[in-house]
Amino acid sequence: MKVLSKDELSIAKSELDRGNLVIFPTETVYGLGANALDFKAVDKIFEAKNRASNNPLIVHLKNKDEITKYAIINNDIEQKLIDSFMPGPFTLILEKKDIIPSNVTCNLDTVGIRIPIDEIAHNLLDQLDYPIAAPSANVSTRPSGTNIYDIIPEFDGKVAYIIDGGDSRIGLESTVCKVIDGIPTILRPGFITKEDIVDVVGVCNVSSFVMKEAVGKVESPGMMYKHYAPKTKCVLVDKEKLKEESKKYTKPIIIGSNEIDCFKYLNYGNDLVSIAHNIFKLLREADRLDGEVILVEAIEPNGLGLAIMNRLIRTCEYNYIKR
Ligand code: TXA
């Protein structure tokens, strides 16, 4: 895989024009992108990621004027969400137009629309006359890629180019939101929180699957799968139980904010923004150490903490030791 700088976007453009994949930075996590209007190119994403064929992709646009080319804005609430949170780490599920190929949305009649605010992502989109379909740049079930060093080994030989944008600023994927029966509903929590949405619309629901396993028919298929998981066994543990739990193992790795004597301790920071920024990178780092288990310190699932806990509960496959 060749690493491109932000000044080599024309090479990325040619690759995308040819119907091939390019990995690019956004403010949330890196994306594995293809021409969203090219059915065959989109299929390559599913193949490279080993992604389930019923888990739809997000379509990335250069600006708000583009939205109605690809989707239908059906009400004032959707318009208000667009006005308030785009561009940014926010994906809105809208009724799709026919121009979006069926494999992008896995035959759903809706499409996830996002306008990244990251400068490199924006400059790349600006050069193209089509949008980019992109999931997070990680092989399915693994933690999302937030820097080129974590991503290159997973896609080397499968993808020709990655654009280097340094560490992802936010580090967690976008908030996925859908207006259901007139109420904004968070299907996947992210940097834009429930409180942020309540501030502009007055009301916001959170899918009941955010903190538990999704079964049956769900609004967001991505909630159903094993996710964000290192190869080493992971357990989510409340702060008060961490020390006691770590004593059950000979080589426990701990990721948290209060140092504990153990095989290897990794500090994820002291505030939610730092934890969001660091968590996927640290999970991969922990996985490279020869530990027996990764114990992750749980946090309160409020505000941005809800997005972090939504990812961690899946990383730990619902193994959570509470106080
Ligand atoms: O920040 C992000 O959102 C990153 C960057 C690259 O933009 N992308 C990302 O994509 O996280 P991905 O594919 O890893 O996650 C997309 C999520 C999945 O949970 C998927 O099920 C949901 O969005 N989704 C996409 N289209 C949908 C639709 N039409 N209806 C419901 N959920 C949808």
Ligand code: MG
């Ligand atoms: Mg993903």
